[in-house]
Amino acid sequence: MEIIVHQKLKWKFFYKIVFLFSLPIVANACKPEGLNNLCDLKSDDFVPTVILQTATASGSYHCGYKLVDVPPFGYRYTQFRFYLNFPVSILPEFETNSSYAIEGNLPSGLSFDQVTGEIKGTTLSVTAPTNVRITRNSPGFATVDLTLQVAEPSATFVYGQYGSLTCGAAYNIGSCSGSSNPNNQNLSSPTGVVTDSDGGVYIAGVNRIQYFPPNTNQSTFVYGQFGNFNCDIANNNQSCGGGGTSAGNLSSVRGITLDRENGLYATDLGNHRILYFPNSSNVPARIYGQTSYTTAITGLSDTAFNAPRAVALSPEGGLYVAEAFNIRIVYFPPGSTTATRVYGQVDFSTSVSNTSETRFTGPFGMAVDSKGGLYVADSPSHRVLYFPVGSTTATRVYGQSNFTTNTLSIASATALNNPTWIALDQSENLYVSDSGNNRVVVFPKSTQTAGHTAVAVFGQYNNLSCAVSNNVGGCTGGSVNPASLFAPSSITFNRQGQLYINDQNNHRILVF
Known part of the structure; x- marks a missing residue:
């Protein structure tokens, strides 16, 4: 019992200290007071929640409190298709020097920059769709999942020729027969x-x-x-x-x-x-x-x-x-x-x-x-x-x-x-x-x-x-x-x- 009471006092003291440092990043309050209300300044759960929100959000709000501005994290796309022997340079949408980490294997020829979050290089081999996870550790903690693929620079699908990649007839009406008759396939x-x-x-x-x-x-x-x-x-x-x-x-x-x-x-x-x-x-x-x-x-x-x-x-x-x-x-x-x-x-x-x-x-x-x-x-x-x-x-x-x-x-x-x-x-x-x-x-x-x-x-x-x-x-x-x-x-x-x-x-x- 004595140990439990001591731990509670220790955590309350820690929360008060952190709260004093957190005051500059918040504005005004919201819901009625109560120990079960995460928005109540007197609640034991208020400051830990603010800390978590600050670490994971960008310009977000907790109970009406404006949190520290953290740059958003993400790439313009979540699926990327590269072509064999082509250059690659993929940067986060909001470019910020930070601390990044990557999980998963990149296609051959590509590397990852842990400062800029850039995936770069020249693709060296055809690769089936591969998943990687990129984590930004600061400022703010966030993750994003990407799918990367490397393909041959050769067509795999065609419009206008009834699915044939070896035909080039105008107004093809089938069997690679050209005509002057438009339809919904030519x-x-x-x-x-x-x-x-x-x-x-x-x-x-x-x-x-x-x-x-x-x-x-x-x-x-x-x-x-x-x-x-x-x-x-x-x-x-x-x-x-x-x-x-x-x-x-x-x-x-x-x-x-x-x-x-x-x-x-x-x-x-x-x-x-x-x-x-x-x-x-x-x-x-x-x-x-x-x-x-x-x-x-x-x-x-x-x-x-x-x-x-x-x-x-x-x-x-x-x-x-x-x-x-x-x-x-x-x-x-x-x-x-x-x-x-x-x-x-x-x-x-x-x-x-x-x-x-x-x-x-x-x-x-x-x-x-x-x-x-x-x-x-x-x-x-x-x-x-x-x-x-x-x-x-x-x-x-x-x-x-x-x-x-x-x-x-x-x-x-x-x-x-x-x-x-x-x-x-x-x-x-x-x-x-x-x-x-x-x-x-x-x-x-x-x-x-x-x-x-x-x-x-x-x-x-x-x-x-x-x-x-x-x-x-x-x-x-x-x-x-x-x-x-x-x-x-x-x-x-x-x-x-x-x-x-x-x-x-x-x-x-x-x-x-």
């Missing part, structure tokens, strides 16, 4: 691809956009053709005949993207407008570039377009639009249809072509990094530019040795030939659809201004000096196969890190 010169948060896939092509549920190559929803999967005509008049512009039709659809609610932005190039469709609706709720759904007027201003062909979203939900004939990119704040920023021109009423860090000759696809920086494929200048967040002056150039050259060179690790679309993987490595070289090249994450060198390639059997269409190995052009490409265009990644490549002239979308 494609013809697809132009855009994007995946939603549930694993569904949207594919744009000619005058329609099809939605494919997860893990199936048959679409169940179509935009631009009034629900008719057997029609792919410009400005459909609801009877699969050409007509005037309306809210329900499309003309030469190009780039597409999705917001966080899976709302769809569609680039309707032929009608000089961008349409926004709420999730699961084929009726647009917003229009950019036109004053009504029945007009298709070109213009050069902060509210008008001339042949828009690509869209991208900023982290806060603002919209970037790349225009072919106005030779610019315009930015719209969230919810606004009036642009507030222009890239490539000095103002909203100018349209000049040039090669520099502030001009374009033909902006195409775009990608936005986690910090809000903007990558742009300037196709006729055979380069990709990077603009820091909020700036209209580029600070990096890929494909050229400086900002004023636009040289077309033979295929190499440093040269590009009419790049069209770009994407960032989970490590924020830059993937460039190098259409003129029939390949997709990978540049590692970097902050250097110029002199970027690609380290990996899709479509050319790891040969960065080859540019043949439908390479069958040995830099020999031949037949369509799971690793070949023919004028690739749009590219994207799903949340699990799988790469989707629009193999445009093979009339298919490949999943790697």
Whole structure:
């Protein structure tokens, strides 16, 4: 009994001491007093609970008391898919030098930094999905579980060719037979691809956009053709005949993207407008570039377009639009249809072509990094530019040795030939659809201004000096196969890190 009483007094003294040190991190109280109330300052359980909450939470509240601000802990994704012999750099979403530990085995070639929490290296072997647990010990205690996988850079799934990875027929109607008859399983010169948060896939092509549920190559929803999967005509008049512009039709659809609610932005190039469709609706709720759904007027201003062909979203939900004939990119704040920023021109009423860090000759696809920086494929200048967040002056150039050259060179690790679309993987490595070289090249994450060198390639059997269409190995052009490409265009990644490549002239979308 004496020992028990002594221990109680000892713990009460300890709680009082800790409580005195905890006072600066709390505010006011909440529930009625009582020894069984964890929110009561007089309760023996109050201070231990505060200590536990402080160690495990970030900016959290206990009984109305504001706790010490502890940086959140987590990575942008919980599932990561890497490709063999590709660079990897995975950092916590909120970068803080700390004390980290890892449980489990990383794929061969990767290492873990216990100070930054970074997983980095170059993958050396194919690895089945592997689970690891990462612990942050300070500031604050927290854990996160990740799944890592390393795959071959060869396609395992295809859209548009009835499941065949060796067929490249337009409007395939089965048995690799091309036709002029669209249906819900075929494609013809697809132009855009994007995946939603549930694993569904949207594919744009000619005058329609099809939605494919997860893990199936048959679409169940179509935009631009009034629900008719057997029609792919410009400005459909609801009877699969050409007509005037309306809210329900499309003309030469190009780039597409999705917001966080899976709302769809569609680039309707032929009608000089961008349409926004709420999730699961084929009726647009917003229009950019036109004053009504029945007009298709070109213009050069902060509210008008001339042949828009690509869209991208900023982290806060603002919209970037790349225009072919106005030779610019315009930015719209969230919810606004009036642009507030222009890239490539000095103002909203100018349209000049040039090669520099502030001009374009033909902006195409775009990608936005986690910090809000903007990558742009300037196709006729055979380069990709990077603009820091909020700036209209580029600070990096890929494909050229400086900002004023636009040289077309033979295929190499440093040269590009009419790049069209770009994407960032989970490590924020830059993937460039190098259409003129029939390949997709990978540049590692970097902050250097110029002199970027690609380290990996899709479509050319790891040969960065080859540019043949439908390479069958040995830099020999031949037949369509799971690793070949023919004028690739749009590219994207799903949340699990799988790469989707629009193999445009093979009339298919490949999943790697």
